[in-house]
Amino acid sequence: MDLLKQRIQTDGLILNNSLLKVDSFLNQQIDPELMMKIGEEFVRRFKDEKITKILTIESSGIAVSVMTGLILKVPVIFARKRKPKVTGDDVYTAKVYSYTKGESNTIMISKQFLQPEDNVLIIDDFLANGEAAAGLANIVEQAKAKLVGIGIVIEKSFQPGAQKLTAAGYRVESLARIKAFTNGQVEFL
Amino acid sequence: MDLLKQRIQTDGLILNNSLLKVDSFLNQQIDPELMMKIGEEFVRRFKDEKITKILTIESSGIAVSVMTGLILKVPVIFARKRKPKVTGDDVYTAKVYSYTKGESNTIMISKQFLQPEDNVLIIDDFLANGEAAAGLANIVEQAKAKLVGIGIVIEKSFQPGAQKLTAAGYRVESLARIKAFTNGQVEFL
Numbered sequence: 001m002d003l004l005k006q007r008i009q010t011d012g013l014i015l016n017n018s019l020l021k022v023d024s025f026l027n028q029q030i031d032p033e034l035m036m037k038i039g040e041e042f043v044r045r046f047k048d049e050k051i052t053k054i055l056t057i058e059s060s061g062i063a064v065s066v067m068t069g070l071i072l073k074v075p076v077i078f079a080r081k082r083k084p085k086v087t088g089d090d091v092y093t094a095k096v097y098s099y100t101k102g103e104s105n106t107i108m109i110s111k112q113f114l115q116p117e118d119n120v121l122i123i124d125d126f127l128a129n130g131e132a133a134a135g136l137a138n139i140v141e142q143a144k145a146k147l148v149g150i151g152i153v154i155e156k157s158f159q160p161g162a163q164k165l166t167a168a169g170y171r172v173e174s175l176a177r178i179k180a181f182t183n184g185q186v187e188f189l
Numbered sequence: 190m191d192l193l194k195q196r197i198q199t200d201g202l203i204l205n206n207s208l209l210k211v212d213s214f215l216n217q218q219i220d221p222e223l224m225m226k227i228g229e230e231f232v233r234r235f236k237d238e239k240i241t242k243i244l245t246i247e248s249s250g251i252a253v254s255v256m257t258g259l260i261l262k263v264p265v266i267f268a269r270k271r272k273p274k275v276t277g278d279d280v281y282t283a284k285v286y287s288y289t290k291g292e293s294n295t296i297m298i299s300k301q302f303l304q305p306e307d308n309v310l311i312i313d314d315f316l317a318n319g320e321a322a323a324g325l326a327n328i329v330e331q332a333k334a335k336l337v338g339i340g341i342v343i344e345k346s347f348q349p350g351a352q353k354l355t356a357a358g359y360r361v362e363s364l365a366r367i368k369a370f371t372n373g374q375v376e377f378l
Contacts, residue, residue: 029266030264033259059269063251063252063265073222074221077218078219109217110212
């Protein structure tokens with residue numbers, strides 16, 4: 001998605017030649033019009049799936065998910081992150097390790113919001129090691145719903161997430177795929 | 190806003206005659222079309238203000254904020270909640286106590302996203318004790334920006350938040366104002 005790639009190149013900040021910060025349009029300041037364009041692109045890529053629900057994770061996945069949901073007229077559900085303590089028979093949970101933060105969280109979704117007849121599109125802002133997306137996919141499987149695919153805004157293709165998810169049989173659609181950071185510049189695949 | 194009040198009455202769950210759960214359209218599952226209608230209503234109420242930026246707090250304020258920002262074509266910034274530890278010269282912070290969780294969080298916004306010339310609309314999902322909104326207002330003041338008002342989806346009018354914020358000179362616009370929970374029913378003001 002060219003518009004997104006251009007935005008990453010003009011407004012993204014590369015720290016230590018390894019970390020990309022896109023706080024100015026995605027992760028702290030959000031550009032709603034860009035989020036809508038991204039939503040339109042996800043709808044285009046998954047147009048043949050009869051999506052009934054979008055699943056994401058707080059917080060940065062929410063904006064682009066609600067735009068996608070607005071176009072498709074389907075609900076969005078977002079998993080909450082908690083320190084591992086909450087359980088209960090009424091929630092699906094999955095454990096997600098964050099390499100960035102060096103800690104594990106339990107993500108959870110109330111069982112009432114996912115049914116076996118749902119066709120679920122997972123959406124998230126970043127894909128690096130794939131822990132969050134794998135946790136969300138695990139929850140979809142617990143609910144016996146159908147996972148139609150995983151839509152990612154920015155994929156760091158030099159980290160193993162995309163490969164792991166594809167190997168597990170999931171369809172991954174990433175709108176910007178980063179091959180490397182070279183001399184402070186983003187190189188796309 | 191009648192559509193919202195009806196939705197609260199049909200889909201809201203009242204626990205212990207004191208807590209309202211609206212997980213099915215606002216706090217875990219999100220109805221994007223309702224969020225857009227709410228955004229339109231905020232735009233209508235604040236139409237005479239030249240809003241340049243919307244400020245909210247993760248996670249449940251994000252969906253309605255991005256819809257409002259989409260209509261107004263202005264950026265949304267969301268404060269993050271952290272345990273009190275993060276500081277730094279490049280962020281505005283405010284301390285926010287959560288009565289629900291019985292803990293304090295430091296909310297923060299990168300200084301680069303708020304300028305003295307900004308006209309800021311604060312948006313949040315719930316207003317009860319007013320701690321989050323007051324913290325956001327404090328950050329707007331630190332940035333020397335203009336706070337044009339506070340837009341709230343659901344106000345618990347029997348708690349002191351709205352009164353405190355109004356007494357502090359802020360314009361508060363709440364789309365559903367709850368007077369009381371009576372016999373398991375929501376009574377609006």
